[in-house]
Amino acid sequence: MQIACIVEPILYQKVDMSILRFFEEFPDEQSCRSHFKDQREKEGVICKKCSYDEHYWLKGKEQWQCKKCTFRTTLRSGTMMQSSKLPFRMWYLTLALMTMSKKGMSALEMKRQVGHKRYEPIWYMMHKIRKAMGQRDDLYQLSGALEFDEAYISIGDKHIDKPKRGKGSEAKQNVAVVAESTPLEDLETQKTSRQCRYFKMKVLGDHKAQSILEIVETNITDSSIVFSDKSASYVDIGDYVETHIQEKSSKEITKTTLQWVHITISNAKRWLLGIHHMIKGKYLQSYLNEFCYKLNRRYFGNGLFNRAVIALAKSYG
Secondary structure, X not given: XXXXXXXXXXXXXXXXOOHHHHHHHOOOHHHHHHHXXXXXXXXXXXXXXXXXXXEEEEOOOOEEEEOOOOOEEEOOOOOOOOOOOOOHHHHHHHHHHHHHOOOOOOHHHHHHHHOOOOHHHHHHHHHHHHHHHHHXXXXXXXXXXXXXXXXXXXXXXXXXXXXXXXXXXXXXXEEEEEEEEEEEEOOOOOOEEEEEEEEEEEEOOOOOHXXXXXXXXXXXXXXXXXXXXXXXXXXXXXXXXXXXXXEOOOHHHHHOOOHHHHHHHHHHHHHHXXXXXXXXXXXXXXXXXXXXXXXXXXXXXXXXXXXXXXXXXXXXX
């Protein structure tokens, strides 16, 4: 497990991608396939049969052959593209449109933009990309001074929480939100401020303390300092981190101690409502994966496209 750093090492050729640059770099299917091959080789191709990591490239077959057992691996095998019949260029174009837009794009609009006749394959492909993004962020834990709270996000599952009829009847899903905020002290004024760094948002199965502790154990290092309100579900967080500081929930706390988690919650709700409208609870984590992946790499600019390609090349379905 890597710790507290989502600034991924620069081990790959940087592609500062814009939509015009995309069509120049990837004019056809073969250019996308060649690029994906290069990314997979940089990540390392592992034999599915014997786990050996050295291969020959069979140009005529467009497959890798294991030097040890001769087992062959296709370009898509072991990645999120496995079993997909969509062209590589459609995957690349979809990925480019998802990463170049700060606000994101719905599957219906994506279908129009890429010129595909059917909605379902595009919707499925976008969720596979979001899964790859989530797996990439799961490689990292947050550390330092952290803000922890929960959000209640409206979803389309009417059976959850048994909502009443009429206004306000939509179901809500509980989500744990963690923000890595670093205290900064001004040397002249001695005033302390907080700077936002990285985030995690994880859907909770229930409201019990055990679910909260599982999120803490998996996503936060034990050397961290966690700030939260005085929810009964948070009382044991201190057993998993260096220090746990609880303050009584109030409007002032949401603007100071828990400032960044509440800003993030508001932005996530606005993003979900504006782009995806009402979504089903079982897909909420997928959408949050995309939101956090792009938020954590908000300073990457157009270079985010190439990072997302790496996530696709590395992830396993």
